[in-house]
Amino acid sequence: MTSEPVAHHDHHHADGPGEDPDAAAAMAELLELDGEVLHDYLAGITSWIAEQSDAAPRRILDLGAGTGTGTIALARQFSDAEVIALDNSAALLSRLQGKVADLELDSRVSWLQVDLDAEWPTLAEVDLAWACTSMHHLADGGRVLADVFATLRPGGLLVVLELDSPPRFLPDDVGSGLEARCQDAVSQLNAEVMPLLGLDWGPQLEQAGFDVVTRRRFDIDLRPPLPEAIGRYARAYLQRIRSAMHDRLEPADLRALDSLLAPDGPDSLLVRTDLVVRGTRTAWLGRRP
Numbered sequence: 201m202t203s204e205p206v207a208h209h210d211h212h213h214a215d216g217p218g219e220d221p222d223a224a225a226a227m228a229e230l231l232e233l234d235g236e237v238l239h240d241y242l243a244g245i246t247s248w249i250a251e252q253s254d255a256a257p258r259r260i261l262d263l264g265a266g267t268g269t270g271t272i273a274l275a276r277q278f279s280d281a282e283v284i285a286l287d288n289s290a291a292l293l294s295r296l297q298g299k300v301a302d303l304e305l306d307s308r309v310s311w312l313q314v315d316l317d318a319e320w321p322t323l324a325e326v327d328l329a330w331a332c333t334s335m336h337h338l339a340d341g342g343r344v345l346a347d348v349f350a351t352l353r354p355g356g357l358l359v360v361l362e363l364d365s366p367p368r369f370l371p372d373d374v375g376s377g378l379e380a381r382c383q384d385a386v387s388q389l390n391a392e393v394m395p396l397l398g399l400d401w402g403p404q405l406e407q408a409g410f411d412v413v414t415r416r417r418f419d420i421d422l423r424p425p426l427p428e429a430i431g432r433y434a435r436a437y438l439q440r441i442r443s444a445m446h447d448r449l450e451p452a453d454l455r456a457l458d459s460l461l462a463p464d465g466p467d468s469l470l471v472r473t474d475l476v477v478r479g480t481r482t483a484w485l486g487r488r489p
């Protein structure tokens with residue numbers, strides 16, 4: 201469930217045949233590590249949805265499903281449900297397809313490559329729609345919310361989940377506040393290129409016709425000892441920041457980032473034992489009256 205650190209200038213960045221395979225592979229790695237490291241937190245959200253539902257959902261839509269972290273969590277939580285994953289990236293959907301087959305979920309999970317900025321697919325009614333860190337990618341979130349509303353059954357739920365800020369991995373003393381400066385730079389860049397990032401989705405849901413919108417914050421605070429994947433996760437994340445920030449950070453900060461990103465050496469993220477994962481995510485849950 202992600203969490204890409206740096207927004208893309210182009211909303212259609214992962215669009216079918218024009219897709220950059222390296223960028224798609226890097227995004228896939230990050231999404232998969234995100235799912236692996238934040239597994240418990242995701243399970244907490246899906247069980248919260250179960251409590252809010254008037255009946256166990258039978259048909260679920262995952263908007264901007266990526267490699268399927270949310271799709272699979274939903275299929276596990278709602279073990280009788282069919283889940284339909286939508287995404288515009290063929291590369292990410294192919295990862296999703298592989299995972300679904302490995303987990304023998306193919307009878308309940310299907311996928312559709314669609315650019316939600318361009319069209320809304322023809323879909324039968326669903327009971328639950330889920331959009332995890334995907335709404336902020338869309339050019340016209342309001343239009344997509346209206347389409348979701350029309351596709352939900354009365355009483356059906358929409359859950360929008362977004363990051364409040366990028367996750368933090370480093371203890372505060374590393375690089376004298378290096379991570380805080382990286383985050384400021386990332387936030388500035390993201391604000392320039394992706395205006396929907398950080399939006400309060402509550403009023404948007406209400407405007408689309410949803411009832412009683414509940415907002416809930418989920419805190420993530422993982423401390424050592426953490427699984428080995430944490431180093432790869434932090435590295436994938438900070439690597440993206442490093443690539444996008446080369447002209448926005450001071451040379452000393454770039455050098456410090458390079459030592460953290462090195463595959464080995466005392467500072468390397470891959471060998472450190474002091475990494476943490478801290479951050480908050482907000483969920484908005486709306487019901488179609």
Ligand SMILES: C[S@@+](CC[C@H](N)C(=O)[O-])C[C@H]1O[C@@H](n2cnc3c(N)ncnc32)[C@H](O)[C@@H]1O
Binds near residue numbers: 214
């Ligand atoms: C940050 S990822 C989140 C992936 C997944 N929901 C998760 O939590 O792991 C955002 C996803 O939205 C997809 N996306 C972005 N713009 C889209 C569009 N116009 N139509 C469909 N999917 C889109 C991207 O390809 C990507 O998979």
